[in-house]
Amino acid sequence: MKILVAIKRVVDYNVKVRVKSDGTGVDVANVKMSMNPFDEIAVEEAVRMKEQGFASEVVAVSCGEAQCQEVLRTAMAIGADRGVLVETADELQPLAVAKLLRALVDKEQPQLVILGKQAIDGDFNQTGQMLAALAGLPQATFASRVTFSEVNGQMRATVAREIDGGAETLSLKLPAVVTTDLRLNEPRYVTLPNIMKAKKKPLEITRPQDLGVDVTPRLKTLKVSEPPRRSAGVLVPDAKALVEKLKSEAKVL
Numbered sequence: 001m002k003i004l005v006a007i008k009r010v011v012d013y014n015v016k017v018r019v020k021s022d023g024t025g026v027d028v029a030n031v032k033m034s035m036n037p038f039d040e041i042a043v044e045e046a047v048r049m050k051e052q053g054f055a056s057e058v059v060a061v062s063c064g065e066a067q068c069q070e071v072l073r074t075a076m077a078i079g080a081d082r083g084v085l086v087e088t089a090d091e092l093q094p095l096a097v098a099k100l101l102r103a104l105v106d107k108e109q110p111q112l113v114i115l116g117k118q119a120i121d122g123d124f125n126q127t128g129q130m131l132a133a134l135a136g137l138p139q140a141t142f143a144s145r146v147t148f149s150e151v152n153g154q155m156r157a158t159v160a161r162e163i164d165g166g167a168e169t170l171s172l173k174l175p176a177v178v179t180t181d182l183r184l185n186e187p188r189y190v191t192l193p194n195i196m197k198a199k200k201k202p203l204e205i206t207r208p209q210d211l212g213v214d215v216t217p218r219l220k221t222l223k224v225s226e227p228p229r230r231s232a233g234v235l236v237p238d239a240k241a242l243v244e245k246l247k248s249e250a251k252v253l
Ligand code: AMP
Pocket: 006, 007, 008, 009, 036, 038, 039, 061, 062, 063, 064, 092, 094, 097, 114, 115, 116, 117, 118, 119, 120, 122, 123, 124, 125, 126, 127, 128
């Protein structure tokens, strides 16, 4: 079974981002970039599936600028077998990424595509769902556990997902699309020997036009602004004073 894992290069989650002075977006100049945390979980899960004998090959895919090669090398250091970069300097919105991934699904014919549930930069939470729709594949989003079984010679995935009211379990016919939630696993640390080994793994570079995909943005960002500053809090001496303030000032009791 071949697994395709989609990984996005985003501003590192430890960085406090700043809005550009002209309000057109977030300033990413000289900012530390890393693999989207949910995608690290996706790579880890795919590599575990290979280690457990369910998968034969793990292919990491990233769409974006040439620097996305860095996150592909990280994915290969975690254990992915090879990488594919769809290189473009154009801004990529979720629909464009879903179309690119769909073209790669047609080409690579994976049995499973794993994506993060959302990228922490745009917080869209759309790409996996759009890919499933475009490729006509079953989907299970926000996976917290994935297992496999064979029913009448057909491989199926059983996916536990966390929902508002508790947990839901879905059974999917493969090929399918799965998106990862935080609790699926804890990604391993990449070791130096594996970083060195990853440098020798194959990394293919292709372009949207090679895949016949038009990536023209459909959404226009009108303005990006900082959230309003929070006013300073007030220290209260004890619980009685707090209850009094909640009653008389906040009027929530
Ligand atoms: P989003 O819909 O933007 O929140 O992203 C959801 C998931 O889609 C991410 O966690 C990635 O797995 C995948 N994804 C989004 N953008 C890209 C990209 N440019 N390259 C590769 N994968 C991506």
